[in-house]
Amino acid sequence: MDLPPAFDRYRPELEEELRVVIGNKSSPLYNMMRYHLGWVDEQGNPQEGMGGKLLRPTLCLLACETVGGDWRAALPAAAALELVHNFSLIHDDIQDESEERRHRLTLWRRWGKPQAINAGDAMYALSRLALYRLRERGVPDGKVLHVAHILDEACLRLCEGQYLDLSYEDRLDIDVDDYLEMIEGKAAALIECSLHIGALLGTENQSLIGHFQRFGKMLGLAYQIRDDVLGIWGKKKAHDTDIKKRKKTFPVIYALGRAEGKQREKLLTIYQKGISEEGEVFEVIKALDSLGPQKYAQKMAEHYYLGSLEELRAMNLPAQAEDELRMIAAFFVERDY
């Protein structure tokens, strides 16, 4: 399934806004950030077509436009969301010791962990400076502060979720509720906040803003469950990273809860002692395949997808706008990358 058309609509101006925020400083620190964003190669030479999907900022701008706001006024918030997302990816890659992202070396693999931690911190500071540019677009100070508050609350929830994710690695007793608590923070908080902020910048209608916030939360949960499936069976992912790190992704939690007898024993043994060999990764995937978590995960993702459609209907939007948001929600649960 392709990226819905809304993602093309805002891209040029969004990229321009991001480039203005990163600025033209020549310090290698800034080149590290440009590299992570996919704009330059390891040597700092310009590179095309390596950027991310710009998912969160696109959702923000779309929400703003859909409620009748001027999406260009929301560009600084959209840029801030993308920078927060990328700051978290930089630190995430260090924490998980992931070696590749978008088919290139991760920041820490190329420049070492100390400098990569620092580049993430710098990007976090830049995200806030990006946000304050809302003032220059005529957004009233009170609203800018409200948006900043929502964003920082989301960042804190992101850290709370990340704490759980890391702490689950050594645990075998994680159930679906634990999992949902974790992804509500780690993944859904920022997507929820993207739609929340976008709507807030476009309207004063509190009930409509509330629907967008909850729509975002549902989408965020669906997105992450789909991501977990793609993390093991997807075409473009490194299939074994999640398993080797003993990440308690949805399929794994499901399998650990469902397996019986010898299969259960084998899985527990592998997860207890840590996974070091390729053969063990294969064992885990074989076990997962036989238990069918893919189907169950997809059912869960669809559950949240349906929840998001309920919020969508309650918004009472013009048909065209509703269709566009429905298409995006569908993309979240059906995408294969």
Next chain:
Amino acid sequence: MDLPPAFDRYRPELEEELRVVIGNKSSPLYNMMRYHLGWVDEQGNPQEGMGGKLLRPTLCLLACETVGGDWRAALPAAAALELVHNFSLIHDDIQDESEERRHRLTLWRRWGKPQAINAGDAMYALSRLALYRLRERGVPDGKVLHVAHILDEACLRLCEGQYLDLSYEDRLDIDVDDYLEMIEGKAAALIECSLHIGALLGTENQSLIGHFQRFGKMLGLAYQIRDDVLGIWGKKKAHDTDIKKRKKTFPVIYALGRAEGKQREKLLTIYQKGISEEGEVFEVIKALDSLGPQKYAQKMAEHYYLGSLEELRAMNLPAQAEDELRMIAAFFVERDY
């Protein structure tokens, strides 16, 4: 030299503000932050008297009071400054692999690097949430945003300085100018910003605010040079950490620039290949001692101290207020901890 009395004046309310911001969540993530701040031990049991000097927030509140403002209204900004400082310490300890801070294990040594990176990130998010509480104290929205902007600019400069500090480790060609560029970001930016923000929250007098900002910058530079001296010859520091990590602190840069003949060769050889043995640390300290960088460093610190006094005089403050700030400036260059 003891901590000037101003440090006692604000401490109770400052600590209270910090406690409200951290809140009472029981998640271990929050206990990690409480541990770093010196409030609890490794098991999460309350501990007394382990907190830091609260230097930056005290400077902020003092600046606010000195220009005639209500220092209590500035408490949220002061708390934010302390949290930013501590977030940077948490990440710094990981980057430098420092094992102890204030005679206790560092966060990463106790909970591992991934969780420590995350706890630092959470504290960064909390620092912003702390700041927005200025609104509840009646500070106008426009001013809150101005303060937030100054704080984020300082954070970015802090990262720029940290980039340089880390990149200097492998270099032997660092001179005093490189060093000053590094500490302007890494150390002085946050101290400068503390006084700048404090004054800004207490007055509309732009010229006075400017003097406080520059006063802060001078103090920050003096503070760091003194810190470098204490890092090697101080009583309470781990004497060999800076040397083992080949940190280009002021005495080392001075010595590398001044040493001649065989001594220079020996120093360069040790710094080129990395320092692994105690004997080499001893060699470096012996070389430093013979070249007298301690005296020169103190002269540099005093140069900035005198610069700060010039700014101080230009403020035209009542005698008592001027005396208090002069005492603090003196503490910055004479302190032995």
